[in-house]
Structures are given as C-alpha cells and as structure tokens.
Amino acid sequence: MVRTSSVVAVFAHSVVASAQSYSNPPEPWGFFVNNTIYQPTGNQSVTYPRFTELQDGTILATTSFTGPVPPYFPVFESKDGGASWEYISDLTDQVNGWGMSAQPALSELLEDVGGFKAGTILGAGNSWNRNGTRNGTHIDLYASEDRGRTWQFVSNVASGGPPNTTNGATPIWEPWIQNYKGAISVHYSDQRDPLHGQKLAHQVSYDLQTWGPVVDDVAIAEYMARPGMTVIAYIPPIAKYILVHEFPVGNSSSYGSHYPVYYVLADDPWSFRLHEHQPIVVQTANGSSKAPNASPYVVWSPYGGELGTIVVSDADSSSVYTNRCGGCLDGWKEYATPAGAVYSRAIHILGDYPDHLMIFGGEVYDDFGLHKLVPFSATVVDLGVIMGDKKGGWSDN
Numbered sequence: 001m002v003r004t005s006s007v008v009a010v011f012a013h014s015v016v017a018s019a020q021s022y023s024n025p026p027e028p029w030g031f032f033v034n035n036t037i038y039q040p041t042g043n044q045s046v047t048y049p050r051f052t053e054l055q056d057g058t059i060l061a062t063t064s065f066t067g068p069v070p071p072y073f074p075v076f077e078s079k080d081g082g083a084s085w086e087y088i089s090d091l092t093d094q095v096n097g098w099g100m101s102a103q104p105a106l107s108e109l110l111e112d113v114g115g116f117k118a119g120t121i122l123g124a125g126n127s128w129n130r131n132g133t134r135n136g137t138h139i140d141l142y143a144s145e146d147r148g149r150t151w152q153f154v155s156n157v158a159s160g161g162p163p164n165t166t167n168g169a170t171p172i173w174e175p176w177i178q179n180y181k182g183a184i185s186v187h188y189s190d191q192r193d194p195l196h197g198q199k200l201a202h203q204v205s206y207d208l209q210t211w212g213p214v215v216d217d218v219a220i221a222e223y224m225a226r227p228g229m230t231v232i233a234y235i236p237p238i239a240k241y242i243l244v245h246e247f248p249v250g251n252s253s254s255y256g257s258h259y260p261v262y263y264v265l266a267d268d269p270w271s272f273r274l275h276e277h278q279p280i281v282v283q284t285a286n287g288s289s290k291a292p293n294a295s296p297y298v299v300w301s302p303y304g305g306e307l308g309t310i311v312v313s314d315a316d317s318s319s320v321y322t323n324r325c326g327g328c329l330d331g332w333k334e335y336a337t338p339a340g341a342v343y344s345r346a347i348h349i350l351g352d353y354p355d356h357l358m359i360f361g362g363e364v365y366d367d368f369g370l371h372k373l374v375p376f377s378a379t380v381v382d383l384g385v386i387m388g389d390k391k392g393g394w395s396d397n
C-alpha cells in the first residue's frame with residue numbers, strides 16, 4: 001500500500017507505456033503486469049488459473065495444465081504479493097489413473113473439519129477419461145497438511161459420465177470449494193439431472209469423507225439452459241454471498257454474448273436456489289449495453305466505499321466489471337486493465353492490500369491446442385486507478 005502513489009505517479013497513458021511503468025522487475029506487494037509464474041514449453045498450455053491466499057498472506061496458485069500425460073496440476077507459491085513465485089509441487093491423480101485433467105480448485109480450511117486441522121490446504125479438480133470403455137468425470141478432493149508440498153487423496157465428491165457438453169450426456173464439471181460454518185461444500189456444474197441440460201449444485205461434508213445429497217444452486221426450468229462454472233465470494237457489508245455463473249441458453253444471446261454472466265445473492269452459500277439470478281449488463285462509453293461473456297470469477301474488496309467493490313472477470317475481455325452498491329442491478333461498470341483475457345480468468349484482492357487486484361494470466365479458450373505458449377502469469381493493478389478514483393492511467397471508461 002505504501003508503494004501505491006510512487007508507482008502510480010509514473011504511469012503513462014498507452015497500454016504499452018503503462019506496462020513499462022509498472023515496476024519491472026516486480027517489487028514485493030507492488031503493481032506489475034504479466035509477471036511470469038511459469039513459461040510453458042513444447043506441447044504444454046496453461047489456462048483456468050486458480051489460487052488460495054493463506055492466513056499469513058502466502059498465495060498458492062495452480063492451473064489446468066495440458067501437455068504431460070497423464071495431466072496434473074503444478075502448484076506455485078508466492079510470499080510477496082505475486083512479485084516472485086516458486087514451484088512447490090504437483091497435485092497428481094492418485095486413484096483413477098486418468099490424471100487431474102482440468103478445472104482445479106484450491107482452498108484453505110478455516111476451521112478444523114473432521115480429522116483435518118485449520119490451515120490444511122484442500123485441492124480439487126476434474127479427473128476424467130475420454131476412453132469410452134472406462135468411466136467419466138470424477139471430482140476428487142485432496143488435502144495437503146504441509147502447505148502444498150505434498151497431497152493426499154481424501155475422497156471422491158461426485159462422479160459423472162465421460163466429458164461431453166451435449167445436453168443428455170451426464171458429466172460433471174468445474175468444482176469450487178467453499179468454507180462455511182465448520183463444513184466444506186463443493187459446488188459444481190452437473191449434467192446428470194434429466195430435467196436440466198446442465199445445472200449448478202453442491203454437496204456438503206462435515207468430515208471431508210462423506211458428502212451430503214446434491215442440492216441445487218441454479219437450476220432453470222428451460223431444459224436447454226446450461227448455467228455453468230460457479231464461483232462464490234462473500235460481501236461482508238451486506239452479509240451476503242454472491243455466486244457468479246455463465247448462462248448459455250441454446251443459441252440465444254444477451255447483447256451479443258452467448259454465455260452471458262449472471263449472479264445470485266444469498267444469505268449463505270447453501271441457499272442460492274431460493275433466489276433469482278440476474279444478468280450483469282454494463283453501459284459502454286458510447287451508451288450501448290454490453291454483457292460480459294463466459295467463465296466468470298468474482299471477488300470482493302473493502303476498497304471503494306461503504307459497500308466496498310464487487311469485482312467480476314469474464315473469459316473474453318481484458319476488462320473487469322465492478323459494482324459498488326452491494327450488487328444492485330444497475331450498478332455494474334466496465335473498466336479496462338492491462339492484463340490479457342484468459343479462459344476462466346481468476347482474480348484476487350490481496351488480503352492485506354484491499355486496493356491490490358491480482359489478475360492471473362493464461363490462454364484464451366479459442367487458442368486451445370494452438371501451442372501459443374502463453375505464460376501462466378500474475379498482474380497486480382491498483383483498483384482505485386483502474387476505476388478512475390486515483391490518477392494514473394487505466395481509467396478509460
């Protein structure tokens with residue numbers, strides 16, 4: 001926080017010049033753009049970044065990683081706000097023989113759960129096999145009791161059919177790990193319910209071994225609707241949880257977006273089903289409307305006023321979408337950032353620096369398989385500068 005004004009003061013105006021004026025090399029707890037965490041080589045690619053910030057400010061980050069067979073999730077650690085990163089482990093599949101194929105999730109246990117102590121790191125992902133002679137998609141839970149150095153299989157949360165996004169097929173996708181009142185819920189996308197092409201659901205565990213019934217989060221009456229890709233954040237000033245998801249419905253579109261981003265607010269992370277979801281729509285500079293598109297992420301920052309700021313990322317834009325009125329429907333705004341667009345781009349507000357918005361970098365969806373070798377990276381920008389509260393660049397809306 002101390003470094004804010006000096007770094008901001010030297011911002012220039014164009015994208016390239018701004019990037020040059022961020023600290024390079026990155027300074028601890030500073031602002032910087034596209035700081036490489038890992039540079040893929042050969043047939044490797046990184047996308048769908050995920051992270052957790054531990055109680056002491058250490059950040060663990062991983063990513064969907066393709067190339068190695070079977071695939072796994074490489075884990076990296078930063079102890080200085082993303083300025084430097086160290087590779088610490090691989091989270092590998094220990095039970096199916098299929099690999100950790102995609103869609104990682106990380107979280108730290110905030111309270112003891114079952115035999116696991118607060119501070120245990122939980123990792124989940126989707127282990128799958130496309131080979132028709134074998135079974136499908138498994139969302140498996142792993143635990144690390146040594147801060148991400150080693151991982152042990154804990155339990156299978158849920159299983160579905162082989163990966164196949166056609167309605168009528170029965171896979172599951174995209175786990176999200178949520179701490180709540182001494183329990184853990186794992187939220188995911190679910191194609192197994194014959195009443196819904198895809199729905200969002202969760203299961204709760206009090207011991208991490210046994211999982212309660214499948215409870216809907218977002219299930220839409222129209223069969224072809226495919227709400228997908230749950231991410232949840234807590235908004236303390238209104239004491240509500242927010243769930244964001246993408247919402248494709250056949251070929252329909254919202255302001256040109258075929259996977260428009262929706263959100264639901266609820267008093268607790270287990271009762272989203274009781275509330276209506278609403279679309280995020282922003283006004284662009286020329287007065288037209290725009291809907292963010294696909295694989296959203298959401299975080300909350302105490303920066304930005306009485307209600308703080310909700311920050312949402314989508315898959316297709318370098319921008320972020322903010323809301324400073326506790327999620328009010330007409331309060332969404334779009335702001336440019338110097339980071340790139342990424343499939344399922346994760347964003348983060350540093351625990352001790354509410355104005356430090358971290359944006360993880362990787363590949364966009366349409367580039368899968370093209371071997372563009374886009375690095376796994378971290379960008380940290382000043383949320384106040386991004387939103388135009390402070391002088392510095394990055395306020396072009």
Ligand SMILES: *[C@@H]1O[C@H](CO)[C@@H](O)[C@H](O)[C@H]1NC(C)=O
Binds near residue numbers: 043068
């Ligand atoms: C990527 O390359 C490695 C090394 O050549 C090979 O072992 C692996 O099978 C390749 N991965 C895929 C998905 O083809």
Ligand SMILES: *[C@@H]1O[C@H](CO)[C@@H](O)[C@H](O)[C@H]1NC(C)=O
Binds near residue numbers: 131132133134
């Ligand atoms: C598919 O599974 C069968 C039976 O386990 C195995 O023999 C075959 O090698 C597998 N094929 C691939 C491509 O993994």
Ligand SMILES: *[C@@H]1O[C@H](CO)[C@@H](O)[C@H](O)[C@H]1NC(C)=O
Binds near residue numbers: 133134135
């Ligand atoms: C596939 O799943 C079914 C039902 O869970 C099980 O009976 C069968 O043994 C599994 N097959 C393989 C190859 O894992």
Ligand SMILES: *[C@@H]1O[C@H](CO)[C@@H](O)[C@H](O)[C@H]1NC(C)=O
Binds near residue numbers: 164165166167168169
């Ligand atoms: C995917 O699921 C659909 C609907 O069940 C099915 O018709 C199709 O054959 C499946 N595709 C593959 C590759 O198995």
Ligand SMILES: *[C@@H]1O[C@H](CO)[C@@H](O)[C@H](O)[C@H]1NC(C)=O
Binds near residue numbers: 224250251
């Ligand atoms: C979407 O549009 C394509 C081409 O226009 C059409 O073939 C397809 O049936 C449509 N799908 C749905 C679900 O409406």
Ligand SMILES: *[C@@H]1O[C@H](CO)[C@@H](O)[C@H](O)[C@H]1NC(C)=O
Binds near residue numbers: 284285286287288
């Ligand atoms: C307004 O700006 C958006 C981009 O933000 C552009 O896609 C759209 O075409 C513009 N509309 C008009 C009427 O200029």
Ligand SMILES: *[C@@H]1O[C@H](CO)[C@@H](O)[C@H](O)[C@H]1NC(C)=O
Binds near residue numbers: 016019341374
């Ligand atoms: C950061 O990297 C992304 C690619 O992920 C690229 O699109 C973007 O232009 C880069 N930003 C800067 C300022 O170089």
